[in-house]
Amino acid sequence: MIELNVLGQSESNEASGCASGSCGSTGDQLSHLPEEIRKKVFNHPCYSEEAHHHFARMHVAVAPACNIQCHYCNRKYDCSNESRPGVVSEVLDPDQAVKKVMAVAAEIPQMTVLGIAGPGDPLANPERTFSTFRQLSEKAPDIKLCVSSNGLALPEHVEELCKHNIDHVTLTINCVDPEVGARIYPWVFWNNRRVKGRKGAKILIEQQQKGLEMLVERGVLVKVNSVLIPGVNDEHLKEVSKIVKDKGAFLHNVMPLIAEAEHGTFYGIMGQRGPTNEELVDLQDACAGDMNMMRHCRQCRADAVGLLGEDRGDEFTMDKIEMMDIDYDAAMVKRRAIHEAIEAELEVKHNKPNEALVTLSAIRKKETRPVLMAIATSGGGVINQHFGHATEFLIYEASATDVRFVSHRKVELYCSGGDTCGDAETTLEKIIRTLSGCEVVLCAKIGYEPWGMLEEAGIQPNGEHAMEFIEEAVAAVYLDMANNGQLEDKPVAAQQLTA
Amino acid sequence: MALNIIETCVNCWACEPLCPSQAIYEAKPHFMIDNKKCTECEGDYADTQCASICPIEGAILNGFGEAINPPGSLTGIPPHKMMEAMAEIQAR
Missing domain, CATH: 3.20.20.70 (Aldolase class I)
Incomplete structure (x- = not known):
């Protein structure tokens, strides 16, 4: 069995599991x-x-x-x-x-x-x-x-x-x-x-x-x-x-x-x-x-x-x-508080091991292939965007060894509300083409129609990890796929891995 | 003789600090050259400074009213290619 290299799991930092940035x-x-x-x-x-x-x-x-x-x-x-x-x-x-x-x-x-x-x-x-x-x-x-x-x-x-x-x-x-x-x-x-x-x-x-x-x-x-x-x-x-x-x-x-x-x-x-x-x-x-x-x-x-x-x-x-009437001294106080809150949140995240990756290293017996996943996020490092509101998707690659950010892909807004819905189908087709190579889309929510079309294209929509950190969710989904035996063969739709 | 900036100027400020005679000034809708001050850089530089940094073809004219940087001379885009592309875009 190949050793799973979870970042931060070096000799000096064995207990924390994941301490990387x-x-x-x-x-x-x-x-x-x-x-x-x-x-x-x-x-x-x-x-x-x-x-x-x-x-x-x-x-x-x-x-x-x-x-x-x-x-x-x-x-x-x-x-x-x-x-x-x-x-x-x-x-x-x-x-x-x-x-x-x-x-x-x-x-x-x-x-x-x-x-x-x-x-x-x-x-x-x-x-x-x-x-x-x-x-x-x-x-x-x-x-x-x-x-x-x-x-x-x-x-x-x-x-x-x-x-x-x-x-x-x-x-x-x-x-x-x-x-x-x-x-x-x-x-x-x-x-x-x-x-x-x-x-x-x-x-x-x-x-x-x-x-x-x-x-x-x-x-x-x-x-x-x-x-x-x-x-x-x-x-x-x-x-x-x-x-x-x-x-x-x-x-x-x-x-x-x-x-x-x-x-x-x-x-x-x-x-x-x-x-x-x-x-x-x-x-x-x-x-x-x-x-x-x-x-x-x-x-x-x-x-x-x-x-x-x-x-x-x-x-x-x-x-x-x-x-605008700007009181910069007051703004600086507010800015400092917000920056400290973000830093504290990141600190917690850094010190928490990525459970799914650690588990994967323990149970994995066979070689598993890497999987590309598309993420809808509006910031904060979490999955917090509705599929239809995404103007871009972040592409992550999960493999047996790690989860890495690969690229971002811009898409046209699928749902802009009102009477633009007539165009939705073609826009949706374009989005699905843009996501080709990905096997999973992680988003906060997704409508019935795009769900069906994504599935048909061999891309599994997933709204179960809303508000979770991206890397953890990607690792968890990858672990599920490994446990279900989905990672031992070629991708279902036989799509090429591109990013 | 004096140079002249025409309406295709994009107001990028590149020429203004280079003028050895301070003949170029900010104006609306675009920068202008004071024709009493402009020397066409004679005695100061081999090349007219404003026309040597200007990125817009046709924006600066010489004393005869001719473009110092004619179409295609700065971008390398052959003028017929540019016209074809513009026609194609308008037909969309």
Whole structure:
């Protein structure tokens, strides 16, 4: 019998069963990090898979200028109904941005992180970016500040960044080879010239690598984002992953290319496709041998507000904020209480063994195959969403050894109420297609009609674990399947395991 | 001679700090160039600075009213491809 490796069940921690940051989930992979780094990231939704269930983030769009062009970006960034990086509804000046952050911090106390990510490049707008950071580090010291950059102007701004107590930087690095870069970046603006093609890409790559080294030297946590572009940099990203890890980046986030003709981007117009779910997960797995991989990124807008996967930006437009009366001192007290409550809840969860996994290790006699399960959740790390209200499903893989978060899949809202119900059937069919490869859907509740259709498609709906922690419920269902002898053969619908 | 910013400008601020003559100013509905101040960067830079960072094709015109960055020159999207795609989207 193969030993079941429940995370946290090491020699030093035998009794507790599961003490890792995210029980049984290797998606988070924070458990092996030094305590000092864990402290920096445990409540950062973009850096910790577990945190993203509980803590919220916001971006303020103070940085419209950019110093490079990427083939996946259209610089006509004004858009209200798309969710992808580089898109915003209104650009703010630093004073407006500070006001907005204070308003959101008071209204959404779970918001722990403020990032500047565009819609251009924050470091191509140094005055606007740093003015925002300067004011916030004074007025809202309980908010973590972070910045996301293409790296071209990074080396010259590293000193200034360090002054503002920014201990998280995200760098987008899509390549380390100028030949590859020339197919991603048509030009960069460098030393008062527009430099095109391979030459421009080479400058960008050199600046990125230099900036990465400088940040790591100063103890700043660096996450590297890479956009997976099939046929352009897919194989190459394995090398990128190795290099950035060697240089000290602590997390690598490989994101799928978003390319639609209606976005007006080079890739969209030229018909460059994005990766399939399977290609993305395969590449993430291939890179994972080398470093921490992030799999919960939602590729949010440069003005997103709320938990990852949700956007409450509409509640905080400048005209609405002008009407709000914010007492930040009172808000800080409330924020602290709420943060402490979440931390206490997580502490309890960490110290509780995942019973199902422990039991499974004891009874399991035969090899059991892994199973993908789709989860409907609106946050909190628990199964708490109605199937029909889900706009995305989290995909977990249960196996004999652990439960791990694999990816998320966006779906169209199935039930929006009222007279839209006529369309429900086709939407439902689409959702079921999106969930292909999964054998179970865990949700708080589910209607009669989708239940039947899911079953017919070989996906078992399950509402019995409502309000339970995701990892525990997934493990429990897997245990049931093992006990019923469902895991010794191929999946019933003979579907491929894709995620 | 002076350069000119036209209505396709997206107000991204990239050009404003680069102008060696402080000829560019924020205005509604888009940034403008003061034609009394603009020198087309002569004596300061080999390339006109605003037109060298502007990401929008056609948004900056030279003294003859011609686009300094014509369609396709910055994004690499061939103009006929862009037109085909737009026609296809509108026909949906």
